[in-house]
Amino acid sequence: MKHFTTLAAAAVIACSGVAAAAESLYVPNLSYRTGPFASTGIPLMNGQRDYMEMLNARDGGIGGVKIDFEECETGYSTEKGVECYEKTKGEAIVTQPWSTGITLQVLPKTNVDEIPILAPGYGFSPMADGKTFQWAFNAPSGYWDGADMIVQYLESQGSLEGKKIAFLHLDHPYGKEPLPILEALAEQKGFELLPIPVGLKEMQNQSAQWLQIRRERPDNVVMWGWGAMNAGAITEAVKTKYPMENFIGVWWSGQDADLRLVGEDGAGYKSISWSFPDNDAPVMAAIKEHVVDTGKSLSNESEMGGVFYQRGIVMSMVLAEGIRTAQEEYGTPMINASQLRWGLENLDITEERLAELGMTGMVAPFSTSCADHTGHSGGWMLQWNGSSFEKVSDHLSPDVASYADLAASKASEYAEANAPWAVNESCDSAS
Amino acid sequence: MLYRTAGQFKTSYKADQALFPIRQDAVLLAIILTFAWVIFPMTASEFAFQTLLIPILIYSLAAMGLNILTGYAGQLSLGTAAFMGVGAYACYKLIEVMDPILAILLSGVFSAGIGVIFGIPSLRIKGFYLAIATLAAQFFLVWLFEKWAWLYNYNASGAIQVPNLQTFGVYVTGPQASSVTQYYVILGIVTLMTVLCINLTRGTLGRTWKATRDMDIAAELIGINLMRSKLTAFAISSYLVGVAGALFVFMWRGAAEPNLFDIPLSFDILFIAIIGGLGSILGNYLGAILIVGLPVVLNTVPEALGLEIKSATVEHYNIMIVGALIVFFLIIEPHGLARLWALIREKLIIWPFPH
Incomplete structure (x- = not known):
């Protein structure tokens, strides 16, 4: 009985601890550190996590609010993905579904639940059409x-x-x-x-x-x-x-x-x-100082030098910039899901901003708009030289106009198949 | 104590053959049904609906279908997921012309037809060899779902998406449908199928199946037509599995790719049937609760206790704990959870005087 009382007391304290930490933005990530795709997942997840940890440690979060970056493990299974989505959607201001299967499943739900879905560089390409897919974002580039x-x-x-x-x-x-x-x-x-x-x-x-x-x-x-x-x-x-x-x-x-x-x-x-690893970038030094040296990182040195870890950093940067943009627009650090949607829709990642973030050359500058949820940053051709990847081309930009019609027709096909589908009418003038 | 049968006299054969010869069983069932029909829908959160109530019901129905074939008629099948797929794709084509609930109920007819075709080898081959034949169905049908573009309306991604559909002005499928509505539709269908199955397995057909399962030569000698017995088992089993597949995609998942119906799903359902108990209806529910429901509940335990464990670690523990529990239950009762419950009930009835 005594043990039980101690346990109960511990549980009460723990719960109150959670309540006290409520002044934070809940940003869940549907991670896959287990299962058949774990080898690709772990470096990406570590990169995403370490960037947010670094912001928390260095700047006290974004706009003075800590980022509660929590992972929900899916093992790349669609079933678990839906479980995680349902579990996190109450408090979450964004959902990061990761697998194409989970994205397909969650995409129609986010339009009803009104939660932004951030799929950086993956998912359904017509998601670029911000008018139809008002809650979905796949910046900086699609397939x-x-x-x-x-x-x-x-x-x-x-x-x-x-x-x-x-x-x-x-x-x-x-x-x-x-x-x-x-x-x-x-x-x-x-x-x-x-x-x-x-x-x-x-x-x-x-x-x-x-x-x-x-x-x-x-x-x-x-x-x-x-x-x-x-x-x-x-x-x-x-x-x-x-x-x-x-x-x-x-x-x-x-x-x-x-x-x-x-x-x-x-x-x-x-x-x-669309991303390039740069071990000498200031952002890497900041992560080393605030996350790795304090023992908070789950990564290791060889992984941190790789393309995927640093791509995870870029992805978290996109989200963090979305949060920051929204905070500035609405004048409050505690933004909600629809305010974050505005933030992700008005991203403007310029060369200067990348330099401020210490990420010059790690991703090409891009900006999103109401009608364009991808940004089409373009990217580089990387070549394996036997021990690492190096850039072998100048910056390439996709010829988006050549398939804009196809994207629009696929998007309207999707909206029709999922009718009634809420579209963002206000985009017409902007596009 | 709880199960005292004193005072419950049977004065006719009819009373002795009733579904619930002991009153307490009927009371227990009434309590469970009240929970399922009234209390859960009123209290459950969106999370509970989507990760516990709805999947447990759907998996139970699929396991029930398999149990008819494997547990009652003794024909081992590894193709359950493929038959679920037939139901789901049939439903996808049927909703274009009819009401979604009607489409779900009808989609089972298509899987029944396919089931009978793949059941024909069972007339010549038995046991593990038949399992290989059903495995062929598994691989062939999944391949067909991938290659036959008409099935998914020539969609570029090759996946099927569930549209928003209404029955009597209420959304029942798609993201617009509320979980409570979907739950009631599923519960209604599953309840109906369960009543049907209980009656079938207690009647002539069920006895024919059991005779076939226990010894087919003896069954043939007492005049049972093996072909009819085996093929009806395949048809009815595949019907249930097909309906479960349609519910699986239309009432729960919302989208499906062909590889969803691949062999891991077949194994999941086979495990539910084996751990729940072959040759029992109750076992399917118990098995589904253990295999589908328990991991979800376990996942929330560390958070509820306020322990700081990483999500990936929880997942690893979860797999270990569920695996250990499966081994544990099979050691204490190799015939499954339904048998375990039967033993407990038996003990309660004669308590406090064990013989």
Whole structure:
């Protein structure tokens, strides 16, 4: 009985502790540190978390309010994702769903629950249409932007007329996402597109797909891979002696750990990216001082130098800037979900602002608006030199206008299928 | 004590064969039904609806379907998730022309048809070999959901999205529908199916299935048509599973990709049926509470106690605890939770004089 009383007392104290700390902004993240995709998840989650921890330690949060950055573990499972969304949505000012499956599921709910959904660099590309998807944001760049930039880069290396490009992709909504853009570009530029799907069960053993690549001899292979599929494809490419410099991945296929497996043999492999790791950036020094040296970080040095950890930092920066913008507009540090929506809609990440944040060169400047929820920052082509990724192109900007019509028609199709769907009518004049 | 049967006399065969020969069982069921129909819907939060009440009911229904086939008729199946998928995709096509609730009930007919086709090998092969044949259904159907674009209306992402649909002016599916409405629709359907299943398994058909399960040669010798017995089991089981699949996507998930219906889901449902107890209706509910409900509850424990544990760590503990509990329950009662309850009840009836 005595034990029980002590426990109960401890519980009461703990609960009151939670109540006292209520002066904070609750920013949950649906993390995936467990499960089949954990190897990609951990560095991203660590980066996101460490940036927020750094703001809390250095500046006392944002606008004087601490950020309660809490993770809810999903293991990349859609079921757990919905559980986490339901658990966090009461207090949360934003939801970060992470997996494409969870995004698909949560997207219609956020429109009813009126919570901003932040999917930096992933999710449904037509989410860029801020009029239709008023609660969804996928800044700084979407998959269609990525596909367009890859083709631009290839074109800068020589005309694509008559060339053959294999599109190795995960047979899943995520992998199919850029297909409409690639098909349109193939027709326009005169190259032959060869889609090669990789089933979820074949991710680790792609010998059939690479046999097909060997037989077809494409001039380039473009990959939309995720998790174990990346390492599978890269090792298979090395094994079949596919020329690495003709192999280009999307930003989720550019993780250091996947390429470290093959080391020198992978030299030449490229990946498009809207973020770039810079170990000498002031923001990294600040994180080292306030988070790593105080023992609060879950990361380690080799991970912190990688593309994914620092991409996590950029993602948290986007969210933090959204919060700051909203706080300034509404004159209160304790913003709510709809105020944050305004903040994310009016992001203006200029070169000067990036310098202030100590993140020059880690992401390209971009701005969002009522009608444009992506910002289309563009990015760079990164190349693996055998031990790390380096920039091999100038800043590439996607030709957004060329697929604006497609985005608008897909967005209205979505809204129609989900009728009644609340759209933001006030955007018309702004766009 | 609680289960004292003194004074409950049966004066006719009919009374002795009643569904509840002991009054306390009926009272207990009435209490549970009151909770399910009145108290839970009035008190549950959105979180409880979406992560506990609704999924437990849907998983119970799917396990009940599997239990008819595996527990009652003795035909091992590993294709449950694929049949759920058939129900879900059939429902997706049917809602274009009819009322959503009617579509959900009808979608089971399609999975029943597919179930019978994949049940035909059961006439020649048994046991583990049949499990392999149903595994073929599992792989083939998931492949079909991916490749046959007509099924998902040529949607570029290959996923199906549930639209907002109304029945009698109330939203029942899609994000506009309230959880209480969805809960009542599911509860209504699950209650109806449970009553049907209890009656079926106690009647001629159920006895035929049990005879087939216990020894098919003997069953054939006493004049049971094995083909009819096995195929009806496949049809009815797949119907229930199909309805569960339609509910799964339309009343709960809201969107589905083909790989949702892959083998892990089949295993989940098989585990619910085995841990709950094969050859029992109650067991499906107990199994679903343990496998679906318990992890959700465990996840909230550290927070409720105010312990500072990282979410990922909680998840790891959770997997370990649930795994250990499954092993624990199977050691103390290999025939599942339903048998455990039966034993407890038996002991309560003769208490305080055990023999």
